[in-house]
Amino acid sequence: MKSIKLALVASGVMFALSGCINTELSDIANSTSQLNTPNAQATIVSELSSEQQLDVLVAQYYDESLTFKPINATYSGRSEFNDTFTPTISKQNREKKAAFYKKYQQRLRYIDKAQLTGQALLSYEILKRDLALNLEGMQFPSYMLPINQMAGSHNTFAGFGSGQSAQPFNTVEDYNNFIKRSEGFVQWLASVQSSMDQGIDEGITLPKPLAKKLQPQFAAHVVQSAEDSLFWGPIKNLPSSFSAEQKQQITAKYRTLIMEKLVPAYKSMSDFLANKYIPNSRETFGYSDLPNGKAWYEYQIKKNTTLSLSANEIHDIGLSEVSRILSEMKKVKDTVGFKGDLAAFFDHLRDSDEFYYNTPQELIAAYENVKQKIDARLPLLFDIAPKAPYVVKAVEVYRAQSAAGASYASPAPDGSRPGIFYINTFNLKAQPKFLLETLSIHEAAPGHHFQIALQQEIEGLPDFRKFGGYTVFAEGWALYAESLGKELGLFTDPYMWYGRLADEQLRAMRLVLDTGFHAKGWTRQQGIDYMLANSSMAKSDVIAEVERYIAWPGQALSYKLGQFKIQQLRDYTQKELGDKFDIKAFHTQILIDGALPMPILEEKIKRWVATQQ
Known part of the structure; x- marks a missing residue:
């Protein structure tokens, strides 16, 4: 390319x-x-x-x-x-x-x-x-909700300290840098605890189920010996170029860092959550239940979608899409000859071992095989591709229980680290075989990896754009990319097509649930029941998704709304250009300037179309 x-x-x-x-x-x-x-x-x-x-x-x-x-x-x-x-x-x-x-x-x-x-x-x-x-x-007092079970700098820090993320551990200076960074982390964590304590006083806390999921993330780092700590990873992999004296000094410093600074900081936060925060966390779930919560949620919608849509409008769009996709799922059920209604088909897909892998290794290997299949077909619809490769990797054990089913981490700008397509192997029943093609498209190519890696490689793009982004653009593009599956010659197996519908249904349900929780007073159980009734998702996966929407108001709206806007722009471009329409050129135009707010993307595409007529 x-x-x-x-x-x-x-x-x-x-x-x-x-x-x-x-x-x-x-x-x-x-x-x-x-x-x-x-x-x-x-x-x-x-x-x-x-x-x-x-x-x-x-x-x-x-x-x-x-x-x-x-x-x-x-x-x-x-x-x-x-x-x-x-x-x-x-x-x-x-x-x-x-x-x-x-x-x-x-x-x-x-x-x-x-x-x-x-x-x-x-x-x-x-x-x-x-x-x-x-x-x-x-x-808005977001500083009183600085972390949750889904995200926060506490998890980023743990990833850095493991030696498996962006923090380098190649020189003596690198090791010393992390020690200094750790001192900053301890101070920051103390301020997190203070801010969350203030939130208790002002009635701005996490819902209780979320707080309960957060506490183990800190307790996991309260170890009895440094060797048992995640932060001992860089010591296990000391560069061979270090002298014996350097290795001895660094090892001693890290032992002290872990046992005298990090473990006490994690224990203090774990105890605070268990003994004070969780007992005082709220029984309600949505932002509408917080002080000035209605305006706060409206801001979250605008921030995450870059669009001017009300919660009611989004909720109605979601209900309509869920109904449409259910009709498509029924067609698949009939195609494969399943005898029974759609609810029974969902149970069949959840419970039958034939749709799941037996080991994490089998799951990862399957995604590696699909990667090769998809990569070979990308030139059908694209003239561009990132130089950076990507790898498939299991989510780390320490964060697997609360992590999403799949995610993507961008490559290092200098090419020293590839992009990573993470698969969560914590619960194999949450990773059905029929999601292989659609999930790979979304998280890797031509989804997140294509868009994010390309953005980092664009010549002359200012750094604030090169390393910035918009959820609605990134997730909208990834969901739009899924819709290209048939054009790429994929989804020929009816179950793989069902996987595409299941993934789209997840995003449609998000419109209903996000607005339901934060604008309409839905309960956590109400959200769980709705997802189980309208999908074949595993209950454990449903619970994780529901708690994600509660923790990240507005974020889950970005996928479907972003896809709608990009598809709308494609339809507009095809209508305006007629026979001159070139799908590869259109995709280049969407991707070539990096992530853009949707109104700015729309104006840019219209200016480009005017030059092509």
Whole structure:
């Protein structure tokens, strides 16, 4: 397949990449103090073009943003933050972040948008939108809900410390960096406990079932010996290039770190959750039950979907889609000759051993085989592909019980680490064979791996876009990618087609449940019953999904709504271009500028279509 650069030329894209900042601009950008006041910004306007001003601004914006998100810096290959952890949760740090957003809002006003085109125009529109949205979100007390059973910096830190994630352990400095980062983690974790304690006082807590799932994640790290700790992993794999003295010193430091700092910090948090937080966590489930919760949920919808839709509109869309997909599932039932109603068919698919693997190794091997099959067919619909490879890997044991059934982790920008398609082998009855093709498409190629890895490889894309993203774009693309299965020559087996429908049904049910929990007062059990009645999902998987939607309001809406928008844009492009429509060119246009908010993507596609007529 063509490189991204060649694909841009071949498809006649009107938006040329602005390129990297040249030496002159780099010198100006390095003089940060020159541009940090409105007067200084106004002075320099006459010296640079609008596009050059924006290049400087977005470079500085991203660099400064990393002080608030040093974990992101490590993931994006910026080593200077490898010894730093997430800032503690405090009023002072929230005020610093708000001042940061306002400063860049003010600087952006000095740039003449009318002079911008292509990538520069997209960057301007994205940054303007993001800054306003981030400031709007600061009115809500999300700092009182800093972690949950699904996500949080506590899990990221554990992954880093295991030696199996983005934190490097190749040099003595790398090992020392993690020790320093660990000190920051201990301080951050203490602030998490303080913030959650404040949440108890103000009636802003996790629902009790979620709090109960969170506590074991901390208890798991309370070990009796350092060798039993997840954080001993890097010691087990000390580089052979280290001298005996270096190995001895590092081992002693890590033993002290684990037993005297990390274990006490994890024990304190585990005890707090067990003894105080869980007994005082709430019995309700939705954000609508929290102070100012209705407005908070509306914000979450806007943040996650980038669209202007109400909870009621989304709920109705979900109900309609669930009904439509059930009709398609009935056709599959009839095709395979199953005698019985759809509920009985669901039970058959849940309970029959023929639809499941016997060992985790068999499951992983099956996905590796499907990977080869799909990869060979991608040139049918794509002119572009990421340079970075991806591998299939089982979810780590320490997080498997609460983790999603499958997920994707992006490759290292420098190519040192491939993308990872994670399969959760914790419960094999939650991983049916008929999901093989559709799940691989979604999480790997041409789904998440294609979109995210390509984004990191686009020449000239500003770092705040290269390493940023939007749930509705990423998940919308991945679900749209699933819809391409038949065009790729897949889903020829009726059960594999059922797998595609089952995956789409999951996303349709999410529209119903997310809005049900957070806008309509649904209970956890009500959500469980609804999913079991409308799918063949395993009960353990249903419970994990329900608790995910409760923990992440709005996130689950992104999949189906994003797919709808991308399909809508494809239909629009086909209608406008007629015989000139080229599916490969359309896919290039969707992917070639990285993740975009849906309104900005729509305007971009319409501008491109106008150049093709």
